[in-house]
Amino acid sequence: MPQLFCIALTTGLLSGLWAWIADSFHLLTWTGFLGCTSFFATQGDLRSLMGSIASNISGVVWAMVMIYASTIIESSVINYVIIAVVSFLMCAQAHKKWLAYIPGTFIGACTTFAADGNWKVVAISLFVGALMGYAMKHSGLYLHLFLKKEQTSDNLTESTQNY
Template sequence: MSPLIAIAITTGILSAIWGWIAVALGLISWVGFLGCTSYFASSGGYKALLQTMLCNVSGMLWALLLIHGDTWWGAGVAGYMMTGVVATLM
């Protein structure tokens, strides 16, 4: 397995867990996605700033999909599983 695939799968699993923990503790779950995308984009300089901003916008759009996606796949475990899938695809 390539390191990139391993990172994607790990990120997906951790994001699904974060989604569950955030809801259980009454936190705003999409903020975690912003932090995750910013972390992977930061390398310093102007280019990194642009990458971070684009990644944050992308993370917000993915989070909106997850937040409003429960009308398609329902709430509960399916929502957490979709969080893991979407985070892996990101």
């Protein structure tokens, strides 16, 4: 069975599981899929998972900074400046290796805005979604290796029986 098919299969199964978990625990299903997507867009290893999660959560924090600042200062011009400065900082933080995934930072921020600043649910949903993405990919890889070994052992058994 092709590797991509195995990953697609486990992704489909675990996507259904994630939807049930999100619904059961009042999390945001679509936000979890953004956390999953954020992971899938990286190199796909454990280090990338950690960087994706850190970047997503930093985006949540930056969004809350912008939301909070906009409630203190009632000037749209000043708020535009705040957006510009914070967006700069969201990119500049990438000099830290564990925050280098800039798209993940913007995913966290945008998701927080879309959820009307419900940062706790957003952060948990992004975190669990990233873990689900890791599980989707790696369970697919393990399934592929397992099926490949089974096929190899079947071929060996078949070829030895011919002698």
